[in-house]
Amino acid sequence: MEKKQKIIVIGAGPVGSLAALYAANRGDDVEIYELRSDLRDPSTTPLNFTKSINLALSERGINAMRHAGQPRLIEHVMGATIPMRGRMIHGRRANGDLYEESQEYDVYGRSILAIDRGGLNKRLLDILEEMPNVTFFFSHKLSGADFRKNKAWFEVREIKGANQEPRAREVEVDFDLMIGADGAHSAVRYHLMKYTRMDYQQVYIDTMWCEFQIQPKTTAADASLNSKFLISPNHLHIWPGKEFMFIAIPSDDGSFTCTLFAPAGLYEQLESDPIGSLIPPFFDKHFPGVTSLIPSAELIASFHGNPHLPLISIKCKPHHYGSSAVIVGDAAHAMVPFYGQGMNAGLEDVRILFDILDKHARMDELSAGADKAASRERALAEYTAVRVPDAHAINDLALQNYVEMRASVLSPVYRLRKFLEEALSKYLPSLGWQTKYARVSFGNERYSEVVARSEHQGNMLVRGFVGLVGVPVLAGGIFLMLRYKRAVDVGLRAAFGSVDSMVELMTMN
Numbered sequence: 001m002e003k004k005q006k007i008i009v010i011g012a013g014p015v016g017s018l019a020a021l022y023a024a025n026r027g028d029d030v031e032i033y034e035l036r037s038d039l040r041d042p043s044t045t046p047l048n049f050t051k052s053i054n055l056a057l058s059e060r061g062i063n064a065m066r067h068a069g070q071p072r073l074i075e076h077v078m079g080a081t082i083p084m085r086g087r088m089i090h091g092r093r094a095n096g097d098l099y100e101e102s103q104e105y106d107v108y109g110r111s112i113l114a115i116d117r118g119g120l121n122k123r124l125l126d127i128l129e130e131m132p133n134v135t136f137f138f139s140h141k142l143s144g145a146d147f148r149k150n151k152a153w154f155e156v157r158e159i160k161g162a163n164q165e166p167r168a169r170e171v172e173v174d175f176d177l178m179i180g181a182d183g184a185h186s187a188v189r190y191h192l193m194k195y196t197r198m199d200y201q202q203v204y205i206d207t208m209w210c211e212f213q214i215q216p217k218t219t220a221a222d223a224s225l226n227s228k229f230l231i232s233p234n235h236l237h238i239w240p241g242k243e244f245m246f247i248a249i250p251s252d253d254g255s256f257t258c259t260l261f262a263p264a265g266l267y268e269q270l271e272s273d274p275i276g277s278l279i280p281p282f283f284d285k286h287f288p289g290v291t292s293l294i295p296s297a298e299l300i301a302s303f304h305g306n307p308h309l310p311l312i313s314i315k316c317k318p319h320h321y322g323s324s325a326v327i328v329g330d331a332a333h334a335m336v337p338f339y340g341q342g343m344n345a346g347l348e349d350v351r352i353l354f355d356i357l358d359k360h361a362r363m364d365e366l367s368a369g370a371d372k373a374a375s376r377e378r379a380l381a382e383y384t385a386v387r388v389p390d391a392h393a394i395n396d397l398a399l400q401n402y403v404e405m406r407a408s409v410l411s412p413v414y415r416l417r418k419f420l421e422e423a424l425s426k427y428l429p430s431l432g433w434q435t436k437y438a439r440v441s442f443g444n445e446r447y448s449e450v451v452a453r454s455e456h457q458g459n460m461l462v463r464g465f466v467g468l469v470g471v472p473v474l475a476g477g478i479f480l481m482l483r484y485k486r487a488v489d490v491g492l493r494a495a496f497g498s499v500d501s502m503v504e505l506m507t508m509n
């Protein structure tokens, strides 16, 4: 009988869990090793101490889950999400009045979905638990790996009795393939670097983040209009602030999880005042309306009580070694959160990785006695070749989108381009025109192609604009020149000696 492959997945976050599901569906023996204890265990530290509570899920993530062969997963996703059809921009007019302005994400009405990170992760673990070929190893920290001998070592933390210090022991594990989904500070990536000439780039941007909550409506009077939400649940709310930004994403219970993104220096200034008296006036000045949604005492308590966390952007290449290791998700391409694509891209990695593994497995089945490791080595090499340019592209887009979210959303040029592109997409669909946001969030086109197409569209718009505005201006200029030829000629001769010498001057290198 053919020997089953043993796949070990490091990290039981959303990306590792989905990778385990894909591997288990293929009949391999799957083991999942996770540093933390079981997320579903009530004594486990909640994720929101280190991770954002809710996320924007979009087409790429949904598509990857759609192909996981588990309809229950998609049912959960569709049942436990809130559609957000656009950004709601909050501001204050010159006369002091507050305003809200909805900017729809998509001319066809498509939405991104707000989802609870913990809920999604738990659902994935529940489904995996029912699979006979999957075994979990919680509280196992990857501490070493030999990718030539296919061996890994884990530190296991055990608490033997009450009031006892946890004791660590080491276990050794064999594997055919290790999938590293152990997040931005990946141990798999660290060990991979010893085996392959990995190019690696890590940047901390000068922005920290901290979470706040808008509570649901509480009193009967508050809960009028049958809504438990204080602001529209179908938007991602943004208070743009040029140098900083405050956002709010809806949760099922009527609350909103809000995030303050601001430079480290500003955090230091606000931290310097222990009683927090600077915080409410800061919010009132820069994020109009927030102080009526979050009482001052709660703003201060959240700012001082919740962690202030950095944002990292990582690019590396390759994403694999031989036939024995591959990294996916944040381990391969942690990105800043401003395109809402980090997890989506990680889930998409899984779909693409297994598509390529399957393709090579099918090709090699055609040749009798095919060596599975050799087939996998070819597949992993192809995976790196395909995925690295896309990972780099979405990393860059995410960095650029910070400027868009905190400042460009207010700019007339940004709005004009959005309007033109959406009009072209809607009224001339044969042109295949789409906004960059729609391509990233509502499609599955490669990220690198999205960038190329968006640049092409930008160039076409500029040419069109020059055509529309530039041609009449040029024609007007020629008309004036012909009409007042003598006067122009005299003027130019005075300046340049002769028209010929002026032409020469203009064409000189």
Ligand code: FAD
Residues within 6 Å of the ligand: 010, 011, 012, 013, 014, 015, 016, 033, 034, 035, 036, 051, 052, 054, 055, 056, 057, 140, 141, 142, 143, 181, 182, 183, 184, 185, 186, 187, 209, 259, 328, 329, 330, 331, 337, 339, 340, 341, 342, 343, 344, 345, 346
């Ligand atoms: P992680 O979620 O980091 O999981 C890694 C797992 O590996 C963890 O469980 C960890 O305990 C475990 N681990 C680590 N080291 C070891 C070890 N040595 N041994 C064993 N296990 C280990 N993405 C979106 O798509 N949409 C959004 O709207 C969005 N918003 C965000 C907002 C903020 C503020 C931030 C910071 C990120 C946001 N992201 C968003 C990004 C998203 O959170 C990440 O891309 C996603 O969590 C990555 O998933 P992952 O499974 O790759 O890694």
